[in-house]
Amino acid sequence: MMWKDKYKIGVELIDGQHRELFGRVSSFLQAVQGEGDWEVKLEQVKSTLQFMQNYVVEHFEAEEAFQRQIGFPEYEKHKQVHDEFKSTVNDYAETFVKEGYTQELVQELGAKLMTWLIMHVAAADQRIGAFVREQGGTQ
Amino acid sequence: MKVEYIQPFYRATKDVFQIMMDLEVNRGDLRLAKDLIPSREANVIIGATGDLSGSILYSFPKDMTLTMVKIMSGMELTEMDGFVLSALGEVANIISGNAMTYLNSENYRCDISPPHVMFGTSQSLSMATDVALVIPMLTSIGEFEINVALRETKG
Numbered sequence: 001m002m003w004k005d006k007y008k009i010g011v012e013l014i015d016g017q018h019r020e021l022f023g024r025v026s027s028f029l030q031a032v033q034g035e036g037d038w039e040v041k042l043e044q045v046k047s048t049l050q051f052m053q054n055y056v057v058e059h060f061e062a063e064e065a066f067q068r069q070i071g072f073p074e075y076e077k078h079k080q081v082h083d084e085f086k087s088t089v090n091d092y093a094e095t096f097v098k099e100g101y102t103q104e105l106v107q108e109l110g111a112k113l114m115t116w117l118i119m120h121v122a123a124a125d126q127r128i129g130a131f132v133r134e135q136g137g138t139q
Numbered sequence: 140m141k142v143e144y145i146q147p148f149y150r151a152t153k154d155v156f157q158i159m160m161d162l163e164v165n166r167g168d169l170r171l172a173k174d175l176i177p178s179r180e181a182n183v184i185i186g187a188t189g190d191l192s193g194s195i196l197y198s199f200p201k202d203m204t205l206t207m208v209k210i211m212s213g214m215e216l217t218e219m220d221g222f223v224l225s226a227l228g229e230v231a232n233i234i235s236g237n238a239m240t241y242l243n244s245e246n247y248r249c250d251i252s253p254p255h256v257m258f259g260t261s262q263s264l265s266m267a268t269d270v271a272l273v274i275p276m277l278t279s280i281g282e283f284e285i286n287v288a289l290r291e292t293k294g
Contacts, residue, residue, distance in 0.1 A: 002213045029212055033222055104221040111225030114211055115159070119233055122158045 001026045001114060007121050009129030014066060017059045018121050024052040025113050032110045038103045045106060052113070053089060060086065063128075072131055081124065085116060144191065144289050145169065145272055147241035151234045152276055152285065159230065160210045167275030167282070175271050175286050180204075181219065182257045183231035187289060189249035191242065196271070196286040197231040201258075203281030210280075219258050228254035234285075247291075 008015045028048040060082045067075045092109045156162045175196045181204045183197040208226045232254045271288035
Protein backbone atom coordinates (compact mmCIF):
# COMPACT_ATOMS: atom_id res chain seq x y z
CA MET A 1 0.00 0.00 0.00
CA MET A 2 1.41 3.32 -1.04
CA TRP A 3 1.28 6.25 1.31
CA LYS A 4 0.03 9.38 -0.47
CA ASP A 5 0.30 13.02 0.51
CA LYS A 6 -3.44 13.40 -0.03
CA TYR A 7 -3.96 11.23 3.09
CA LYS A 8 -2.32 13.85 5.31
CA ILE A 9 -4.67 15.66 7.68
CA GLY A 10 -2.09 18.29 8.60
CA VAL A 11 -1.42 17.08 12.16
CA GLU A 12 2.10 15.70 12.39
CA LEU A 13 1.47 13.15 15.14
CA ILE A 14 -1.55 11.62 13.37
CA ASP A 15 0.00 11.72 9.88
CA GLY A 16 3.11 9.95 11.17
CA GLN A 17 1.01 7.25 12.82
CA HIS A 18 -1.15 6.77 9.71
CA ARG A 19 1.99 6.33 7.66
CA GLU A 20 3.29 3.74 10.11
CA LEU A 21 -0.06 1.94 10.02
CA PHE A 22 0.01 1.83 6.21
CA GLY A 23 3.52 0.38 6.45
CA ARG A 24 2.48 -2.33 8.90
CA VAL A 25 -0.63 -3.32 6.93
CA SER A 26 1.58 -3.47 3.81
CA SER A 27 4.05 -5.80 5.53
CA PHE A 28 1.15 -8.02 6.53
CA LEU A 29 -0.25 -8.04 2.97
CA GLN A 30 3.17 -8.83 1.52
CA ALA A 31 3.53 -11.74 3.94
CA VAL A 32 0.06 -13.03 3.00
CA GLN A 33 0.47 -12.60 -0.78
CA GLY A 34 4.19 -13.37 -1.07
CA GLU A 35 5.56 -16.32 -3.03
CA GLY A 36 5.81 -19.71 -1.38
CA ASP A 37 3.80 -22.33 0.46
CA TRP A 38 1.26 -21.12 2.98
CA GLU A 39 2.75 -23.28 5.75
CA VAL A 40 6.19 -21.77 5.17
CA LYS A 41 4.84 -18.20 5.13
CA LEU A 42 2.64 -18.69 8.16
CA GLU A 43 5.10 -17.55 10.85
CA GLN A 44 5.70 -14.32 8.97
CA VAL A 45 1.93 -13.88 8.48
CA LYS A 46 1.31 -14.32 12.22
CA SER A 47 4.06 -11.97 13.33
CA THR A 48 3.15 -9.19 10.86
CA LEU A 49 -0.51 -9.54 11.87
CA GLN A 50 0.38 -9.18 15.54
CA PHE A 51 2.67 -6.23 14.79
CA MET A 52 -0.12 -4.51 12.85
CA GLN A 53 -2.81 -5.32 15.44
CA ASN A 54 -0.78 -3.83 18.32
CA TYR A 55 -0.35 -0.64 16.37
CA VAL A 56 -4.04 -0.33 15.52
CA VAL A 57 -4.83 -0.17 19.25
CA GLU A 58 -1.97 2.26 19.98
CA HIS A 59 -2.91 4.55 17.10
CA PHE A 60 -6.65 4.58 17.80
CA GLU A 61 -5.97 5.51 21.44
CA ALA A 62 -3.64 8.34 20.42
CA GLU A 63 -6.02 9.63 17.77
CA GLU A 64 -8.99 9.51 20.15
CA ALA A 65 -6.96 11.37 22.82
CA PHE A 66 -6.12 14.04 20.24
CA GLN A 67 -9.79 14.34 19.26
CA ARG A 68 -10.77 14.86 22.93
CA GLN A 69 -8.00 17.41 23.37
CA ILE A 70 -9.24 19.55 20.45
CA GLY A 71 -12.93 19.01 21.29
CA PHE A 72 -13.67 17.23 18.00
CA PRO A 73 -17.50 17.29 17.77
CA GLU A 74 -17.72 13.89 16.04
CA TYR A 75 -15.60 12.14 18.68
CA GLU A 76 -18.26 9.65 19.85
CA LYS A 77 -19.23 8.63 16.33
CA HIS A 78 -15.60 8.28 15.26
CA LYS A 79 -14.72 6.24 18.36
CA GLN A 80 -17.61 3.90 17.59
CA VAL A 81 -16.19 3.32 14.09
CA HIS A 82 -12.78 2.54 15.65
CA ASP A 83 -14.37 0.16 18.17
CA GLU A 84 -16.30 -1.68 15.46
CA PHE A 85 -13.14 -2.08 13.41
CA LYS A 86 -11.13 -3.35 16.41
CA SER A 87 -13.81 -5.92 17.15
CA THR A 88 -13.85 -7.08 13.49
CA VAL A 89 -10.07 -7.64 13.63
CA ASN A 90 -10.34 -9.33 17.05
CA ASP A 91 -13.09 -11.64 15.76
CA TYR A 92 -10.81 -12.78 12.93
CA ALA A 93 -7.90 -13.23 15.36
CA GLU A 94 -10.09 -15.39 17.61
CA THR A 95 -11.27 -17.49 14.67
CA PHE A 96 -7.64 -18.01 13.58
CA VAL A 97 -6.71 -19.26 17.06
CA LYS A 98 -9.73 -21.58 17.21
CA GLU A 99 -9.86 -22.85 13.64
CA GLY A 100 -6.38 -22.20 12.33
CA TYR A 101 -4.91 -19.57 10.04
CA THR A 102 -6.50 -20.71 6.78
CA GLN A 103 -5.19 -18.89 3.72
CA GLU A 104 -8.66 -17.91 2.51
CA LEU A 105 -9.73 -16.34 5.79
CA VAL A 106 -6.41 -14.53 6.27
CA GLN A 107 -6.66 -13.16 2.70
CA GLU A 108 -10.19 -11.98 3.47
CA LEU A 109 -8.94 -10.11 6.54
CA GLY A 110 -6.08 -8.62 4.48
CA ALA A 111 -8.57 -7.28 1.93
CA LYS A 112 -10.80 -5.80 4.65
CA LEU A 113 -7.85 -4.13 6.41
CA MET A 114 -6.59 -2.60 3.19
CA THR A 115 -9.91 -1.20 1.98
CA TRP A 116 -11.01 -0.05 5.44
CA LEU A 117 -7.74 1.72 6.12
CA ILE A 118 -7.70 3.59 2.80
CA MET A 119 -11.33 4.74 3.14
CA HIS A 120 -10.95 5.64 6.81
CA VAL A 121 -7.75 7.65 6.46
CA ALA A 122 -8.58 9.20 3.07
CA ALA A 123 -12.17 10.13 3.97
CA ALA A 124 -13.31 9.87 7.63
CA ASP A 125 -10.07 11.12 9.23
CA GLN A 126 -9.94 14.09 6.88
CA ARG A 127 -12.77 15.57 8.95
CA ILE A 128 -10.38 15.86 11.91
CA GLY A 129 -7.98 17.90 9.75
CA ALA A 130 -10.84 20.07 8.48
CA PHE A 131 -11.96 20.74 12.07
CA VAL A 132 -8.41 21.68 13.15
CA ARG A 133 -8.16 24.11 10.23
CA GLU A 134 -11.54 25.64 11.08
CA GLN A 135 -10.29 26.25 14.61
CA GLY A 136 -7.23 28.00 13.25
CA GLY A 137 -4.57 25.27 13.54
CA THR A 138 -3.28 22.88 16.21
CA GLN A 139 -1.78 25.50 18.56
CA MET B 140 -37.66 0.49 -10.46
CA LYS B 141 -37.14 4.22 -10.69
CA VAL B 142 -34.31 6.05 -12.44
CA GLU B 143 -33.78 8.23 -9.35
CA TYR B 144 -32.33 5.23 -7.47
CA ILE B 145 -29.45 5.35 -9.95
CA GLN B 146 -27.90 8.69 -9.06
CA PRO B 147 -26.83 7.66 -5.50
CA PHE B 148 -24.97 4.66 -6.95
CA TYR B 149 -23.24 6.78 -9.58
CA ARG B 150 -22.27 9.41 -7.03
CA ALA B 151 -20.98 6.78 -4.56
CA THR B 152 -18.99 5.02 -7.29
CA LYS B 153 -17.37 8.29 -8.39
CA ASP B 154 -16.44 9.18 -4.79
CA VAL B 155 -15.10 5.76 -3.85
CA PHE B 156 -13.01 5.33 -7.02
CA GLN B 157 -11.55 8.79 -6.55
CA ILE B 158 -10.76 8.30 -2.86
CA MET B 159 -9.43 4.75 -3.11
CA MET B 160 -7.81 4.61 -6.54
CA ASP B 161 -7.52 8.19 -7.83
CA LEU B 162 -9.62 7.16 -10.81
CA GLU B 163 -12.29 9.18 -12.53
CA VAL B 164 -15.55 7.43 -13.36
CA ASN B 165 -18.00 8.45 -16.07
CA ARG B 166 -21.38 6.97 -16.78
CA GLY B 167 -22.34 5.31 -20.02
CA ASP B 168 -25.92 5.07 -21.35
CA LEU B 169 -28.40 3.42 -19.03
CA ARG B 170 -30.27 0.38 -20.26
CA LEU B 171 -32.95 -1.90 -18.94
CA ALA B 172 -32.45 -5.61 -18.32
CA LYS B 173 -35.13 -8.16 -17.49
CA ASP B 174 -32.90 -9.98 -15.05
CA LEU B 175 -29.60 -9.63 -13.24
CA ILE B 176 -27.18 -10.89 -15.83
CA PRO B 177 -23.43 -10.78 -15.18
CA SER B 178 -21.74 -9.25 -18.23
CA ARG B 179 -18.16 -9.69 -16.94
CA GLU B 180 -16.15 -12.36 -15.11
CA ALA B 181 -15.94 -11.01 -11.55
CA ASN B 182 -19.27 -10.36 -9.87
CA VAL B 183 -20.41 -9.07 -6.53
CA ILE B 184 -24.01 -9.27 -5.44
CA ILE B 185 -25.40 -7.30 -2.52
CA GLY B 186 -28.93 -7.54 -1.20
CA ALA B 187 -30.97 -4.62 0.07
CA THR B 188 -33.89 -4.65 2.50
CA GLY B 189 -36.05 -1.89 3.91
CA ASP B 190 -37.92 0.85 2.06
CA LEU B 191 -36.18 -0.36 -1.09
CA SER B 192 -35.62 -4.06 -1.48
CA GLY B 193 -33.87 -6.13 -4.09
CA SER B 194 -30.31 -6.63 -5.29
CA ILE B 195 -27.35 -4.78 -6.71
CA LEU B 196 -24.99 -6.65 -9.01
CA TYR B 197 -21.48 -5.33 -9.74
CA SER B 198 -19.88 -6.94 -12.78
CA PHE B 199 -16.15 -6.34 -13.39
CA PRO B 200 -13.74 -7.62 -16.04
CA LYS B 201 -10.94 -9.80 -14.66
CA ASP B 202 -8.08 -7.53 -15.79
CA MET B 203 -9.75 -4.46 -14.38
CA THR B 204 -10.23 -6.19 -11.02
CA LEU B 205 -6.53 -7.10 -10.86
CA THR B 206 -5.55 -3.51 -11.74
CA MET B 207 -7.90 -2.07 -9.09
CA VAL B 208 -6.45 -4.25 -6.35
CA LYS B 209 -2.92 -3.57 -7.60
CA ILE B 210 -3.55 0.18 -7.31
CA MET B 211 -4.86 -0.19 -3.76
CA SER B 212 -2.26 -2.68 -2.50
CA GLY B 213 0.79 -1.54 -4.46
CA MET B 214 1.49 -5.22 -5.19
CA GLU B 215 1.80 -7.08 -8.48
CA LEU B 216 -1.15 -9.46 -8.70
CA THR B 217 -1.82 -12.02 -11.39
CA GLU B 218 -4.34 -14.39 -9.83
CA MET B 219 -7.97 -13.93 -8.91
CA ASP B 220 -7.35 -15.34 -5.44
CA GLY B 221 -9.14 -14.86 -2.12
CA PHE B 222 -7.38 -11.57 -1.47
CA VAL B 223 -8.30 -10.03 -4.84
CA LEU B 224 -11.90 -11.23 -4.74
CA SER B 225 -12.44 -10.14 -1.13
CA ALA B 226 -11.01 -6.71 -1.95
CA LEU B 227 -13.42 -6.41 -4.90
CA GLY B 228 -16.29 -7.40 -2.61
CA GLU B 229 -15.25 -4.73 -0.10
CA VAL B 230 -15.11 -2.01 -2.77
CA ALA B 231 -18.65 -2.94 -3.91
CA ASN B 232 -19.73 -3.03 -0.28
CA ILE B 233 -18.34 0.45 0.42
CA ILE B 234 -20.00 1.86 -2.73
CA SER B 235 -23.34 0.29 -1.77
CA GLY B 236 -23.04 1.54 1.82
CA ASN B 237 -22.36 5.09 0.62
CA ALA B 238 -25.23 4.87 -1.91
CA MET B 239 -27.55 3.78 0.94
CA THR B 240 -26.43 6.82 2.96
CA TYR B 241 -27.41 9.07 0.04
CA LEU B 242 -30.75 7.24 -0.34
CA ASN B 243 -31.23 7.66 3.40
CA SER B 244 -30.98 11.42 3.03
CA GLU B 245 -33.83 11.14 0.51
CA ASN B 246 -35.85 9.33 3.17
CA TYR B 247 -35.39 5.78 1.99
CA ARG B 248 -34.25 3.63 4.89
CA CYS B 249 -32.42 0.51 3.74
CA ASP B 250 -29.92 -2.05 4.98
CA ILE B 251 -27.54 -4.06 2.85
CA SER B 252 -26.33 -7.62 3.19
CA PRO B 253 -22.62 -8.62 3.13
CA PRO B 254 -21.17 -8.91 -0.39
CA HIS B 255 -21.29 -12.25 -2.15
CA VAL B 256 -18.44 -12.55 -4.65
CA MET B 257 -18.43 -14.90 -7.64
CA PHE B 258 -15.77 -15.43 -10.24
CA GLY B 259 -16.20 -17.11 -13.59
CA THR B 260 -19.92 -17.81 -13.39
CA SER B 261 -22.08 -16.46 -16.15
CA GLN B 262 -25.57 -17.67 -15.39
CA SER B 263 -28.37 -15.21 -14.92
CA LEU B 264 -29.11 -14.52 -11.28
CA SER B 265 -32.85 -14.54 -11.03
CA MET B 266 -33.83 -12.43 -8.06
CA ALA B 267 -37.57 -12.23 -8.67
CA THR B 268 -37.30 -8.53 -9.36
CA ASP B 269 -39.31 -6.80 -12.03
CA VAL B 270 -36.50 -5.24 -13.95
CA ALA B 271 -32.94 -4.04 -13.48
CA LEU B 272 -31.36 -0.78 -14.60
CA VAL B 273 -27.84 -1.29 -15.88
CA ILE B 274 -25.33 1.53 -15.39
CA PRO B 275 -22.15 1.18 -17.46
CA MET B 276 -19.23 2.78 -15.60
CA LEU B 277 -16.27 3.94 -17.64
CA THR B 278 -12.76 4.39 -16.23
CA SER B 279 -9.25 4.63 -17.69
CA ILE B 280 -8.53 1.04 -16.55
CA GLY B 281 -11.68 -0.55 -17.96
CA GLU B 282 -15.46 -0.60 -17.95
CA PHE B 283 -17.73 -2.32 -15.48
CA GLU B 284 -21.46 -2.41 -14.86
CA ILE B 285 -23.73 -1.91 -11.91
CA ASN B 286 -27.14 -3.54 -12.19
CA VAL B 287 -29.63 -2.02 -9.80
CA ALA B 288 -32.83 -3.96 -9.19
CA LEU B 289 -34.68 -2.27 -6.34
CA ARG B 290 -38.35 -2.11 -5.58
CA GLU B 291 -40.06 0.37 -3.34
CA THR B 292 -41.69 -1.48 -0.46
CA LYS B 293 -42.77 1.34 1.80
CA GLY B 294 -46.46 2.02 1.86
